[in-house]
Amino acid sequence: MTTVDHWVNGAAFTGESSRTSPVYNPAAGTVQREVRLATVADVDTAVQAAKAAFPAWSGASWAKRQTVMFAFRELLNARKEDVAAILTNEHGKVLSDALGEVARGLEVVEFATGMPHLAKGEYSSNVSTGVDVYSIRQALGVVGIISPFNFPAMVPLWFFPIAIAAGNTVVLKPSEKDPSAAIWMAELFKEAGLPDGVFNVVHGDKESVDAMLQHPDVASISFVGSTPIAKYIYETASKAGKRVQALGGAKNHMLVLPDADLDLVADSAVNAGFGSAGERCMAISVVVAVEPVADELIEKIASRMADLKVGDGTRGCDMGPLITREHRDKVAGYIDVAIEDGSTVVIDGRGIEVDGEADGFWLGPTLIDRVSTSSKVYTDEIFGPVLSIVRVASYEDGVALINASQYGNGTAIFTNDGGAARRFQNEIQVGMIGINVPIPVPVGYFSFGGWKDSLFGDSKAYGPDAVHFFTRQKAITSRWLDPSHGGINLGFPQN
Numbered sequence: 001m002t003t004v005d006h007w008v009n010g011a012a013f014t015g016e017s018s019r020t021s022p023v024y025n026p027a028a029g030t031v032q033r034e035v036r037l038a039t040v041a042d043v044d045t046a047v048q049a050a051k052a053a054f055p056a057w058s059g060a061s062w063a064k065r066q067t068v069m070f071a072f073r074e075l076l077n078a079r080k081e082d083v084a085a086i087l088t089n090e091h092g093k094v095l096s097d098a099l100g101e102v103a104r105g106l107e108v109v110e111f112a113t114g115m116p117h118l119a120k121g122e123y124s125s126n127v128s129t130g131v132d133v134y135s136i137r138q139a140l141g142v143v144g145i146i147s148p149f150n151f152p153a154m155v156p157l158w159f160f161p162i163a164i165a166a167g168n169t170v171v172l173k174p175s176e177k178d179p180s181a182a183i184w185m186a187e188l189f190k191e192a193g194l195p196d197g198v199f200n201v202v203h204g205d206k207e208s209v210d211a212m213l214q215h216p217d218v219a220s221i222s223f224v225g226s227t228p229i230a231k232y233i234y235e236t237a238s239k240a241g242k243r244v245q246a247l248g249g250a251k252n253h254m255l256v257l258p259d260a261d262l263d264l265v266a267d268s269a270v271n272a273g274f275g276s277a278g279e280r281c282m283a284i285s286v287v288v289a290v291e292p293v294a295d296e297l298i299e300k301i302a303s304r305m306a307d308l309k310v311g312d313g314t315r316g317c318d319m320g321p322l323i324t325r326e327h328r329d330k331v332a333g334y335i336d337v338a339i340e341d342g343s344t345v346v347i348d349g350r351g352i353e354v355d356g357e358a359d360g361f362w363l364g365p366t367l368i369d370r371v372s373t374s375s376k377v378y379t380d381e382i383f384g385p386v387l388s389i390v391r392v393a394s395y396e397d398g399v400a401l402i403n404a405s406q407y408g409n410g411t412a413i414f415t416n417d418g419g420a421a422r423r424f425q426n427e428i429q430v431g432m433i434g435i436n437v438p439i440p441v442p443v444g445y446f447s448f449g450g451w452k453d454s455l456f457g458d459s460k461a462y463g464p465d466a467v468h469f470f471t472r473q474k475a476i477t478s479r480w481l482d483p484s485h486g487g488i489n490l491g492f493p494q495n
């Protein structure tokens with residue numbers, strides 16, 4: 001069995017740890033390789049490599065750095081099928097979805113190729129007689145990135161292209177569940193001409209994450225994962241004096257008004273509920289149906305679900321397996337909770353027939369009606385192919401329900417009433433909103449992030465927020481002396 005190594009200073013690195021973790025093929029249910037779990041010393045080796053690379057990389061001209069960024073963009077675009085195959089193999093998502101993941105990551109690389117413009121400073125001439133003031137933005141140093149299992153390529157790509165284009169050096173700790181895409185991208189970046197030590201990858205679990213949070217030479221932490229860990233990361237890294245952005249979990253609602261096009265709603269609910277087996281932080285997990293639409297809508301959703309093909313992501317199926325057996329069992333357990341709590345299980349995904357190996361981590365699309373808002377089916381982030389229906393009497397009840405949620409990542413409204421949609425965008429307490437769009441992930445030149453327990457910190461991912469996050473500003477007040485000027489004045493400088 002092969003072992004996935006770390007990547008430090010432009011080469012594979014085994015480190016000192018003897019601890020490993022299994023990497024599954026979720027469609028087969030078998031362990032296909034293992035991944036090393038770094039020690040504190042291994043993390044330090046990676047940080048020291050990044051620290052040593054920082055002066056030359058941050059000091060290189062914009063033109064030199066951009067040449068590498070453009071080459072990386074070209075290589076990633078040319079070989080996206082290769083990394084998509086890795087994603088399907090280790091994560092389980094179907095190939096077309098894996099290609100979509102890479103395409104959304106490529107958007108951020110393309111945004112980062114504009115960094116010389118994005119990181120420009122400001123200039124004010126003659127603020128006082130003979131005095132000019134201007135600002136420049138500079139890289140932070142070594143930046144740490146910690147990513148989740150559900151987008152092994154896209155989530156790292158939300159951060160490292162912008163960080164690197166801005167002149168930082170990086171230590172990435174990807175999810176230990178699907179670690180190979182990160183290594184593939186690091187190798188590709190080297191091929192694009194990135195100097196050794198600028199982009200490093202260490203694999204690991206809590207031990208390596210804690211080492212990054214405490215390391216005095218790590219300037220910032222960008223984290224994406226579940227809410228309890230995001231909160232822990234935010235508190236711990238802030239206390240250690242780092243700049244932190246920590247994106248957490250979600251429970252995304254789709255509000256359906258009675259005037260909506262119910263065929264569009266049903267298509268959107270199925271796509272956004274079951275794409276990537278519901279393992280997306282922007283998945284729709286709750287449809288909030290304003291009566292009297294629920295019965296008709298459920299019929300339309302259920303008929304579409306009957307046509308979904310579940311199976312191995314390489315075989316042209318619609319939906320793949322879940323990430324691990326434990327996670328599949330946990331998600332399936334919510335169907336029992338729904339029954340105990342008096343909900344109506346319209347479609348039970350357990351025991352579904354699949355186009356794949358019997359031991360794969362399968363669970364079919366599941367639809368649950370009349371979910372009580374006090375049930376764990378409603379309050380927990382399930383992170384699987386389970387779509388809940390909550391029936392409400394009015395627009396106002398729907399908005400109150402969504403605003404009461406602990407999470408505020410994404411939401412959507414489906415209606416043909418522009419006034420209602422406009423009211424919704426103003427009244428809803430959520431960071432990313434779709435109007436007749438079910439998964440409103442902003443394009444690469446906006447920023448991505450939720451409100452409330454879906455984001456700790458004040459910087460979203462990618463887009464303009466990321467340019468600010470990965471640089472710090474200096475303001476310079478300058479005067480080139482005119483020989484006639486000067487004299488003693490102990491007062492505070494004024495205009």
Ligand code: NAD
Pocket residue numbers: 146147148149150151155173174175176204205206209210224225226227229230247248249250280281381383409449450454
């Ligand atoms: P996770 O929180 O279990 O793990 C995320 C990262 O943290 C991994 O690298 C993991 O190794 C590390 N980690 C896990 N436990 C840790 C601990 N106790 N201490 C320190 N580090 C730890 O999340 P996951 O299961 O990999 O990913 C799914 C979660 O990520 C979901 O909650 C999903 O909503 C969320 N997510 C959010 C966004 C977003 O943009 N808000 C995007 C993608 C995923």
